[in-house]
Amino acid sequence: MGYAKTNLRDVEDSAAQRGLSEMQEARFPRADLGAEQTGMNYLIVKPGKREAFAHRHRTAEEIYLVLGGSGRVKLDDELVELAPLDVVRVSPGVARGFEASAEGLEVLIFGPRVESDGELVTDLWAGA
Secondary structure, three states, rough: OOOOOOOOHHOOEOOOOOOOOOEEEEEHHHHOHHHHHHHEEEEEEEEOOOOEEEEEEEOOOOOEEEEEEEEEEEEEOOEEEEEEOOEEEOOOOOEEEEEEEEEEEEEEEEEEOOOOOOEEEOOOOOOO
């Protein structure tokens, strides 16, 4: 078949699966859609919380679309304010992590599917 369809509400919440429900929801529909080259994540950061961990990619560029709420994204040492329909492109090598305002933050993330390209960053918010 030349296409696939799913609803993001029907995609398993990876954050809940890893015990991170207090901070966020994270739904990766790639497998549900059978996508071979494109990655996607539907991220909800709970009100007043930060994403459970920051990360960077060695080769993958990502694009972040704010669907709702507001907050900030920390990109290496820079804090960028976010509002609905803001779009942010992040280059490979740049560490990134999200923080929600009191209303929460809802983000759709797009990028290429590159196996084993991500790296966790544990100290991104230190001193922020």
